[in-house]
Amino acid sequence: MKITCIKTDLVSSISNVSRAVSTKASIPALEGVLLKAYDGKLNISGYNLEIGITTDMEATVIQEGEIVLSARLFLEIVRKLPEEIVTIETDDRLVTYITCGQVDYQIVGMSSVEYPDLPSFEKTDGIVMEAKVIKDMIRRTVYAVGDNMAKPIYTGSLFEINDGMLTIVAIDGYRMAIRRENVDSQSETSFVVPGKTQLEVLKLLTEEDENVEIIIGQRHITFKIRSYSVISRLIEGNFLDYKSTIPTDEKTMLVINTRKMIDSVERMSLLNNERVQSPVRCKFNNNEIRLSCASSVGRANDVIYNDIIGEAVEIGFNNRYMLDALKNTDTDEVKIVLNGPVSPIVIKPIQGDSFLSIVVPMRLANEN
Numbered sequence: 001m002k003i004t005c006i007k008t009d010l011v012s013s014i015s016n017v018s019r020a021v022s023t024k025a026s027i028p029a030l031e032g033v034l035l036k037a038y039d040g041k042l043n044i045s046g047y048n049l050e051i052g053i054t055t056d057m058e059a060t061v062i063q064e065g066e067i068v069l070s071a072r073l074f075l076e077i078v079r080k081l082p083e084e085i086v087t088i089e090t091d092d093r094l095v096t097y098i099t100c101g102q103v104d105y106q107i108v109g110m111s112s113v114e115y116p117d118l119p120s121f122e123k124t125d126g127i128v129m130e131a132k133v134i135k136d137m138i139r140r141t142v143y144a145v146g147d148n149m150a151k152p153i154y155t156g157s158l159f160e161i162n163d164g165m166l167t168i169v170a171i172d173g174y175r176m177a178i179r180r181e182n183v184d185s186q187s188e189t190s191f192v193v194p195g196k197t198q199l200e201v202l203k204l205l206t207e208e209d210e211n212v213e214i215i216i217g218q219r220h221i222t223f224k225i226r227s228y229s230v231i232s233r234l235i236e237g238n239f240l241d242y243k244s245t246i247p248t249d250e251k252t253m254l255v256i257n258t259r260k261m262i263d264s265v266e267r268m269s270l271l272n273n274e275r276v277q278s279p280v281r282c283k284f285n286n287n288e289i290r291l292s293c294a295s296s297v298g299r300a301n302d303v304i305y306n307d308i309i310g311e312a313v314e315i316g317f318n319n320r321y322m323l324d325a326l327k328n329t330d331t332d333e334v335k336i337v338l339n340g341p342v343s344p345i346v347i348k349p350i351q352g353d354s355f356l357s358i359v360v361p362m363r364l365a366n367e368n
Contacts, residue, residue, distance in 0.1 A: 001037045001065025002089040005057065007100065010078050010086055013044050013057045016228060018071040019200060020046035020053040029114040032068040035088075036112070037061045045118060046071060051197055052118040052231040053204075063089075066112035067096055077105050119231055121217035127161065127185045131209035131225070137168050137179040138198045140328040140355065145195035146172035153237035156192040161185055169242050170195075175321045176242060176358040177328065192239055193221060197232035204228055246356065247346055252284055252310040252338040255350055261334075262326045264302045268293040269319040271300055279316035279362035284308050284338065293319070315341050316364040325357035 014033060022030040025048070036043040042059035045052060067090045078086065081100040089097045090109060098105040138157075146154035151173075158169040166183045169176065204225045205212070213224040223230040268280045271293045278295040289304040315338060325347050326334070337346040341364070347357040 001035070001067055002063040002087070003037045003042055003059045003061050004085055004087045005042060005059035007078065007081050007084045007086050009057050010042075011075070013042075013055050014071070014075045014078060016204060017044045017046040017053045017055055018075055019203065020048055020051045020230075021071040022048040023072075027114070027116065029068050029110050030116070031070060031072075032110060032115070033071045033074060034066065034068050034112055034115045036066045038064045045115075047116060047118050049116065050194070050233060051200060053200065053228060054118065054231070055228045057227065065090060067094065068110040068112055068115050069096060069107065073107060077107070119220045119233070121220045123215050124218055125161075125185075125187050125189050125216040126214060127166070127183050127187075127216075128211050128213050129166070129181075129183060131205055131212050132207070133181055134212050134214075135202060135205045135209075136330075137166070137181055138202055140330065141168045141170045141177040141179050142195055142198045142202070143324045143328060144170035144172055144175050144177035144357075145198075147195075148173070153192060153235055153239055155196075156194045156235040157198060158190060158192055158239045158242070160190040162188040169239075171240055171242065174318065174360045175325065176245070176356075177325070178242070178356040180354055189216065190239075191216060191221065192235040192237070194232060194235055197221075197223075197230065201225070201230055204230065245344075246358070247337065247339050247343055249339050250310065250337050251340060252308065252313045253335065254284065254289075254306055254308045255333055255335050256289075256304070256306050258326055258329055258332060258334050260304060260306075261336075262323060264289075264291050264304055265319055265322050265326070267291075267302055268300050269323065271295045271297045272319055273297075277318070279364060280319045280322065281314065281316050281364055283312075283314045285312035310338075313338050313341060314364070315345065316362040317345060317359050318362055321359045325359050328357070329355060 025031050034045040040061055041056045043056050045054040083101040087099040094109045096107050096109045154171055160167040167180045169178050201223045215222040219234055221232055268291050281292045283290040287308050291302045293300050331349055335348050335350050345359045
């Protein structure tokens with residue numbers, strides 16, 4: 001193999017692809033990136049047996065061929081090169097020569113035969129979405145994806161397509177985030193995409209991107225973003241019937257300025273840290289929201305004056321979970337619905353159902 005290409009393009013491609021590379025793998029080739037030179041392009045792939053990222057970049061292909069190079073070393077070398085035009089050449093002994101200006105490196109590669117094939121699958125469905133829409137949907141739900149490997153189905157988000165609507169649902173047992181947007185699709189399907197895959201998709205999406213193509217298979221999914229493809233397995237299993245967990249009653253309801261509520265909860269959060277996790281106590285009564293937090297560090301109190309409809313209620317919640325829910329609403333005002341001290345807290349838009357967040361309350365100790 002022998003090619004020449006532009007350094008900045010190469011750095012960008014390797015940086016993005018190498019996020020799917022294993023740092024410690026039982027198969028040495030998986031700690032590398034696979035380079036394939038053909039048809040005037042350089043294809044670069046990274047794969048950790050769960051997620052694969054691959055891209056095509058422009059290159060002058062003098063001799064076609066394939067090689068696997070250490071992702072970490074290759075990226076460090078290319079980043080340090082002094083000029084824009086890079087020449088990469090391999091010989092029959094798998095030695096790779098990297099030349100740029102007066103700088104040259106010789107590193108030992110691995111045969112592409114040792115590199116596992118990225119998943120190939122038959123397309124069963126697919127949608128095309130505006131990049132900014134899918135980016136926003138993932139960003140505002142992925143925070144609620146679980147990390148408990150004992151329940152792998154909840155380490156991903158449910159993607160549900162029906163009636164021309166895409167719904168993304170993430171649950172970790174303590175909270176739930178739901179986002180809905182219209183899509184140009186008549187399909188009725190659902191699948192669970194790993195949270196790690198969604199985070200990689202987010203990193204690749206930019207403000208300049210127009211559309212993202214999502215290709216769905218029985219056990220795999222591909223997100224096509226510009227010249228990149230993110231290929232991932234889907235998580236198999238039965239996802240929770242999330243609709244049945246959403247409270248339908250509204251015993252206590254208020255519409256509140258989102259920023260005002262965030263600011264108050266953040267003030268209470270100052271008494272909590274990684275070692276100290278005390279609930280924020282919240283009393284809704286007589287058009288007042290009284291927040292307090294008591295921990296080994298100290299005590300804090302705050303009052304928000306706001307119209308409240310319905311029953312008085314006192315409830316506790318995890319400050320971080322509540323802040324995540326509020327900060328991912330993207331509306332100036334939200335509706336908060338309560339159904340007693342042990343029922344989930346529901347946060348939703350004043351009108352419509354474009355999003356919904358649920359925070360499971362924490363039990364409160366009696367105050368002296």
